[in-house]
Amino acid sequence: MASSDRRGVRHISICAHACSRQSNPKKEMISMNKTNPGVALVTGASSGIGRATAIALQSAGFRVFGTSRRAAAKNSDGLTMLACDVTDDASVAKLVDDVLAETGRIDLLVNNAGMGLFGGAEESSLAQAQALFDVNVFGVLRVTNAVLPTMRRQGKGRIVNLSSVQGFIPAPYFALYASTKHAIEGYSESLDHELRPFGIRVALVEPAYTRTSFEDNLARPDQLLDIYDAARAGMNAVVRKAMEKGDSPEVVAKTILAAATDAVPRRRYAAGKMARQVSLLRRFVPASAFDKSLRKQNGLPV
Ligand SMILES: NC(=O)c1ccc[n+]([C@@H]2O[C@H](COP(=O)([O-])OP(=O)(O)OC[C@H]3O[C@@H](n4cnc5c(N)ncnc54)[C@H](OP(=O)(O)O)[C@@H]3O)[C@@H](O)[C@H]2O)c1
Secondary structure, X not given: OEEEOOOOOEEEEEEHHHHOOOOOOOOOEEEEEOOEOOEEEXXXXXXXXXXXXXXXXXXXXXXEEEEEOOOOOOOOOOOEEEEOOOOOHHHHHHHHHHHHHHHOOOOEEEEOOOOOEOOOHHHOOHHHHHHHHHHHXXXXXXXXXXHHHHHHHHOOEEEEEEOOHHHOOOOOOOHHHHHHHHHHHHHHHHHHHHHHHHOEEEEEEEEOOXXXXXXXXXXXXXXXXXXXXXXXXXXXXXXXXHHHOOEOHHHHHHHHHHHHHOOOOOOEEEEOHXXXXXXXXXXXXXXXXXXHHHHHHOOOOO
C-alpha cells in the first residue's frame, strides 16, 4: 500500500502478513522510505567482515538480522542474531522463516559466511574440497534460493556476495579457496542478469587481505605432502605478513554498504586500496607480466 506523509515523503507499507505464509499477522508493518532502507540479512555476522557489515547497515537504517552457527551468539550491538549453518538446508529454511515471521520481508541479503583453506591443491582430499565448496559456494546458493521467492514477491531486492581478489586472480596454495570465489564470481554475475526483470540486483564485493579471524579459522590440508613443505611455509609467511598489513573489516563493510545501497549497483566492488590496485593490474597488465609479478610477490621462483 502506498501513502504520503505531510512532507510528501512516499511510504510503501507492506503488510508482513501479505508477504509470507509463515508470517505473524499481529506483527509490525514495515514502512519503507529513504531513511528506512528495509530488512537486511547478513550471514556470518559473529565476527570480522560480517560483524562490521551488520553494524554499518544498522547505522544506515537497516533492520539487521545476523547469523552464526552458534545458537547462543549474543544479540549485541543492537543486532538480532539467529542460528544458521549455511551447509544445512533445514537450518537455512528456518532462518528465512524466522526473519519473515518477524518482518515479512527481506530487502538485502549479504552472503558473507565463508572460510578459507590454505595448502597445496593436491594436499586436500576430495571430501575436504567438497566441504569447502559446501560453505563458500553451495551455502551461498542455499541462502539465496531460500530468500529469492520473497524478493520476487516484493519486486525488489539486493544480494551482495562476498568474493575476494582471489575470485579473479590465481592464488597459489589457496587454489581450492580461490576456486570457490571464482565460482561465486560466475554465479553472481550470471544470476544478476536473470533477476533484473524482478527488480533484484546482485553485486560482488572483492576484498584483499582483511584483518579478521579468517587466518585463525583457515582449514589446513588433510593429506599433507612433504614435497610442498618449503613452498607452503614460505607462502604462509607471506600471507601472515600481508594479513597484518591488511584492511580493517570496517573498510570492507563500507564497500558492502555502497553495494547494498547504490541506486544502480556495479557488478563488482573492489574493497580497499590493495584490492583496487590488484583489480586494475589484472585488467591492464599483460598476462605474462602479471604472472611474473604474482610469483615474485608470493616468494615463488620466477
Ligand atoms: N579476511 C580476509 O582476508 C578476506 C579476504 C577476502 C574475502 N574474505 C571473505 O569474507 C567473508 C568473511 O570472512 P572474514 O574474514 O570476516 O572471516 P571470519 O572472521 O572467520 O568470519 C567468518 C564468518 O563466517 C561464518 N561461518 C563460517 N562457516 C559457516 C557455516 N558453515 N555456516 C554459517 N556461517 C559460517 C562464521 O560464523 P560462526 O563461526 O559464528 O558460525 C563467521 O561469522 C568470507 O566469505 C571470506 O571468504 C575474507
